[in-house]
Amino acid sequence: SMLTKICIQEYIGHSDVIRDIKVINCDIFLSAANDCSIRKWNIHTAQCLREYNGHEAFVYSVSPFINGLEDDFASCGEDGTLRVWRDGDCVQVIQLPCISVWSVSCFDNDDIVVGSSDSIARVFTKEITRKASDQHISNFLSKLEEHKLSKSNKSIDVQNLPNMEALSEPGKKTGDTKLINNNGNAEVYQWDTESMQWVKIGDAIGEAPKNGNIYKGKEYDYVFDIDIDDEGPYMRKLKLPYNKTDDPFDSAEKFLNEHDIPIWYLDQVADFIMKNADVQFTGAAISDPFTGGGRYIPGQGNNDSTPQLGSGGPIHDPFTGGGRY
DSSP, X not given: OOOOOOOOOOOOOOSSOEXXXXXXXXXXXXXXXXXXXXXXXXXXXXXEEEEEEOOSSOEEEEEEOTTSOTTOEEEEETTSEEEEEETTEEEEEEEOSSSOEEEEEEOTTSOEEEEETTSOEEEEOSOGGGOOOHHHHHXXXXXXXXXXXXXXXXXXXXXXXXXXXGGGSOOSSXXXXXXXXXXXXXEEEEEETTTTEEEEEEEOOSOOOXXXXXXXXXXXXXEEEEEEEOSSSSEEEEEEEEOTTSOHHHHHHHHHHHTTOOGGGHHHHHHHHHHHTTOOOOOTTOBOTTTSSBOOOTTSOXXXXXXXXXXXXXXXXXXXXXXXX
């Protein structure tokens, strides 16, 4: 007789197509999706235990380290990167000379193999004794530079680039890059969190993107990092994209809706955008779509019906640090 298959559990959290699922143990699994995130789930309760953000486009594949903890894994995706995660933090970003990295797998010796859109499989290792020859490494770096330049067809104004002194300022996260004028040569440096230094990854003769603020494959004037405290065991690390031509209240509302944050934080988020993006916004022509009245603008009086953070009321502030984003 035919077996009847029924759905016994739903795991709800991703906002786009799920590309990969990997079981960690009998209680935990990881999922990777087109919403640029990776999530850790409890198999039995369907609870999302943690969200990992860092990829700038679709995440195609994830693979746990066989000898690691449940928050130790590797991932890859449409942004052309291999990312290494330890204890839930992205500790290394390896850019590959290709459009997409389709698949990743970790060996029991912690080596990592990836397959990419340029029809090449590459193995990465931490063991110095097994590293590739200098010729292979040189070829890889040359292809990487060629790939970067192929995405740009304009020359760089080298004289307007910051000089080497700019490398004294640490990067904000692994994978941050800087274009530097080194005696008239445009050089590309990448921030390495483990060694806490900028590492030269090549020379540049093409034009880099206007900025490094990429969110879900799209460039913005700003992409703010925001930590959210949901009173759970972990902080949610979210991204808030914003362009100077956007209505800060519309951007704030989209952010709240996307991440299921109460709408009463609309003014606080919009105020944060205006302060950090140096936006002058009066809101004179804007009306509340629910009441038809004028929208509350921070600093222009207090609406008693709007919950105030830190007022001692029953509302928990998901933004940590006394209103700090």
